[in-house]
Amino acid sequence: MDQQRLWTRNFLTISFSSFFIFINFYILAVTLPEYALTHLGGSSNGMGLVTTVFVIAAVLFRPLTGKWLDEINRKKLLVFSVVMFAACSFFYVWVPNYALLLVLRFVHGISFGIAATTTSTVVLDVIPRERKGEGIGYFTLFMSLAMVFGPFVGLSVSSGAGYPVLFLLIAVFGVLACFFGVITPIPRHEPKPSDLGAWHIKRFFEVRALPIAIAGFLIAFAYGAISTFIAVYADSLGLKSVASYFFVVFAAVVLLSRPFTGRLFDRRGAHMLVYPGIALFAIGLLALSQAGSAAFFLLTAAVIGLGYGAIIPSFQTLAIQSAPAHRSGLATGTYFVLFDLGYGLGSYLLGLVASKAGYSSMYLIGGFTVLLALGTYYGLYHRPQRLRSARDAQVRDVQVRDAQGREAQVQEAQGQGQKALS
Numbered sequence: 295m296d297q298q299r300l301w302t303r304n305f306l307t308i309s310f311s312s313f314f315i316f317i318n319f320y321i322l323a324v325t326l327p328e329y330a331l332t333h334l335g336g337s338s339n340g341m342g343l344v345t346t347v348f349v350i351a352a353v354l355f356r357p358l359t360g361k362w363l364d365e366i367n368r369k370k371l372l373v374f375s376v377v378m379f380a381a382c383s384f385f386y387v388w389v390p391n392y393a394l395l396l397v398l399r400f401v402h403g404i405s406f407g408i409a410a411t412t413t414s415t416v417v418l419d420v421i422p423r424e425r426k427g428e429g430i431g432y433f434t435l436f437m438s439l440a441m442v443f444g445p446f447v448g449l450s451v452s453s454g455a456g457y458p459v460l461f462l463l464i465a466v467f468g469v470l471a472c473f474f475g476v477i478t479p480i481p482r483h484e485p486k487p488s489d490l491g492a493w494h495i496k497r498f499f500e501v502r503a504l505p506i507a508i509a510g511f512l513i514a515f516a517y518g519a520i521s522t523f524i525a526v527y528a529d530s531l532g533l534k535s536v537a538s539y540f541f542v543v544f545a546a547v548v549l550l551s552r553p554f555t556g557r558l559f560d561r562r563g564a565h566m567l568v569y570p571g572i573a574l575f576a577i578g579l580l581a582l583s584q585a586g587s588a589a590f591f592l593l594t595a596a597v598i599g600l601g602y603g604a605i606i607p608s609f610q611t612l613a614i615q616s617a618p619a620h621r622s623g624l625a626t627g628t629y630f631v632l633f634d635l636g637y638g639l640g641s642y643l644l645g646l647v648a649s650k651a652g653y654s655s656m657y658l659i660g661g662f663t664v665l666l667a668l669g670t671y672y673g674l675y676h677r678p679q680r681l682r683s684a685r686d687a688q689v690r691d692v693q694v695r696d697a698q699g700r701e702a703q704v705q706e707a708q709g710q711g712q713k714a715l716s
Contacts, residue, residue: 342518345518349638372480419481420478444541513667517602524541565676570604571605572668576665613629
């Protein structure tokens with residue numbers, strides 16, 4: 295009976311470790327660009343770099359971590375990554391200039407890439423096999439809660455108590471992520487042999503997940519403009535006091551819609567969620583570019599959250615379903631590598647747009663990028679899937695007709711044989 299329990303100490307500790315890793319990430323994602331601009335002499339052109347270098351470092355080390363998880367002791371890798379993550383969290387308060395902040399962000403991104411990938415893999419070892427789907431759902435809920443509280447806490451503390459207090463809080467969350475990771479017992483894992491070479495591309499990426507991953511890249515590219523610049527944009531509109539509530543509304547809609555979107559996915563398929571979700575996300579971004587009042591500003595957060603909440607779990611599920619079961623981890627990793635890369639590049643490139651043409655133009659371009667994701671999803675995934683289904687149906691029809699023809703021939707031969715005997 296104990297083996298069937300989901301809410302064990304192991305599951306809770308690894309989930310809390312993941313929660314504090316991601317709340318750390320979301321707090322810094324929304325507060326560091328403004329801090330770099332106002333306190334460290336950063337330029338408006340390079341505001342997005344503090345997020346971009348972090349994400350690029352994480353992207354580089356996610357595939358390597360997947361390889362290491364099959365080759366070395368998982369407990370040692372987990373401890374190393376969360377200790378490194380906590381150590382990086384302590385240095386923000388002492389960074390004296392913008393250049394050193396970028397160095398710190400790159401190193402912190404390395405630790406994030408390793409820690410986030412390791413916790414997401416380790417949790418599969420502590421969830422009972424019969425409750426895998428339920429357990430993964432609750433584990434990802436911890437990350438969603440971090441998305442709810444992180445931006446709100448970050449913007450509230452930075453505007454109310456100041457950045458020194460915020461960086462102290464970051465250090466505390468880093469220590470908590472480390473503590474819960476270190477005390478998590480991990481079942482023994484035997485390395486899985488592979489016929490592929492040590493550095494073969496298929497040991498790091500799943501090609502069949504690329505169509506969905508490319509669409510996810512474009513969604514993340516646009517989302518980078520929200521998480522990185524929404525606070526600065528709100529300030530430029532005279533709405534700084536409501537900036538933190540943007541993420542509360544956004545994340546609340548994501549959380550409230552998740553049970554309904556999950557059931558709709560199971561009953562009607564991904565297309566019923568993806569197309570409306572992308573449309574809502576694009577409409578929300580285009581509307582955000584024209585925001586002028588607090589009520590309209592928060593309304594766009596709800597529309598964007600509803601679209602984002604439909605797209606992301608659908609894309610993740612489709613990425614996993616695109617590959618055989620034994621390569622589902624690689625499919626998930628491939629999806630997140632492109633998603634993270636899109637997020638990082640979007641934070642930087644759209645930041646350049648904002649510095650030249652303004653934040654309104656930046657969000658307009660973000661909205662059109664999401665519409666491009668709509669075409670990408672149809673062209674690279676939906677249409678090929680529909681053509682494959684049509685070909686499979688034709689093959690089945692031919693097989694049925696052939697079987698019917700053979701059966702008719704057998705019956706005719708039997709009839710002729712009976713006539714000859716009579």
